[in-house]
Amino acid sequence: MTSTQDAAHDLARLSVNQETLKQWSLPELAEGCAALGxxxxxxxxxxVQEYGVQRAAALMGDHGLTVTSLCRGxxxxxxxxAERAASLDDNRAAIDEAAALGTGTLVLVxxxxxxxxRDIAAARERVADAxxxxxPYAAERGVRLAIEPLHPMFASDRxxxxxxxQALDIAERFAPDQVGVVVDTYHLWWDDRADAGIARAGEGGRIACFQVADWVTPLPEGVLLGRGQLGDGCVDLRGFRTQVDEAGYRGAVEVEIFNPALWARNGAEVLSEVADRYRKHVL
Structure with missing residues (x-):
């Protein structure tokens, strides 16, 4: 391969989540990703709603971009x-948006x-019921619901x-092509049962999305906006990628970093850095 072909091959599975480059508009995101391959x-x-769902779908198509996931339902x-009915209505709208964007994965928080x-078990059961x-609505539209477990620090409010x-206990009540799970390194790196969960998810064909971000200490922006750039923290990112691959996952590796320090920088510089860090720490 030429060096250009090597670079393109290296990035073949890389997906850049929009929140990683929050400072960019949708057109800037599309143009920047396309320019870097x-x-x-x-x-x-x-x-997406602000830009227009159909316009966003056309924009991605015009730049040869596949939408790997839509966040969030x-x-x-x-x-x-009444609140539960409103939530279901909003999630049906999210399913319609995912279908319009051509992605088969709606991430659920x-x-x-x-x-x-204070009854967390009953709350989880309401999640399963919803x-x-x-x-059925999602299946008719070709959208798979992907349950994302979040770090325990989010259990009370998010x-x-x-x-x-826990995510698999819910997902396994349904067909694998209808409900899967998200493996996100930021949320799972601490759990010594994560490897067994990944293997279990792989055996059942349940891995719908794989997301990567690093964990840095101290958290620079609190629990929500403290995700680290790849390689800046303590997460074995390549180890996670190897585990999901060994579990049979062949989909995208989606970089999702919420970090105001990255958002304050030049977007093209951040995107190039993400690609370089992906090569160095994830491949």
């Missing part, structure tokens, strides 16, 4: 019937405990599903 992106609902844990609620209500095992 990156062929996949992960998108978020709010900026979920937030299923409300016990109030389950939701935290309602105010005053997913069951959405599965996600009562904290481990890959």
């Amino acid at each position: 990156i062929t996949s992106v992960g998108l978020w609902r709010a900026p 979920g937030f299923f844990t409300a016990s109030d019937p 389950s939701g935290g405990l309602p105010e005053g609620d 997913i069951g209500a959405l599965v 996600c009562v599903v904290s481990t890959l095992g």
Whole structure:
């Protein structure tokens, strides 16, 4: 291979999540990725809605980009019937948006405990019930629901599903092509059962999305916006990538970093750095 062909081959599985380059508009993201030879992106609902779902789909297509995931659906844990109905309606809209963008993966963040609620097991069961209500609608539109476990520090306010095992316990109630799981290094690196969960997910054909970010200490922007650039922290990123590959996953490796320090920098510089760090620490 020529050096150009080698570079393109290196980036063949790389997907850049939109939040990694939050300072960029959708057109800037599309143009920047295409210029660097990156062929996949992960998108978020709010900026896509602002730009226009159909326009966004056309923009990605015009630049030869595949949308590997749409974030996010979920937030299923409300016990109030009206709130639960509103959540289901919003998730149906998210499914429609994913289908319009041509991605088969809608990432679900389950939701935290309602105010005053201390029954986390019941909250997880409401998550399962909501997913069951959405599965037929999603299946008709060719969209797979992907349950993302979040680090336990998010259990109270964002996600009562904290481990890959908990995510699989819900996902395995449904067909593998309808409900899968997200393996995200930022959320799972600490768990000594993650490797067993990855193997279990692979055996069941459940890995719908693989996302990478590093964990740096101290967290620079709190629990939500403290994700580290690849290679800046303590996560064995290549080890995770090897595990998901050995489990049979052949999809994209999506870099999803929420970090204001990256957002304050030149977008093209950050994107080039992401590609270099991906080669160095993930491949």
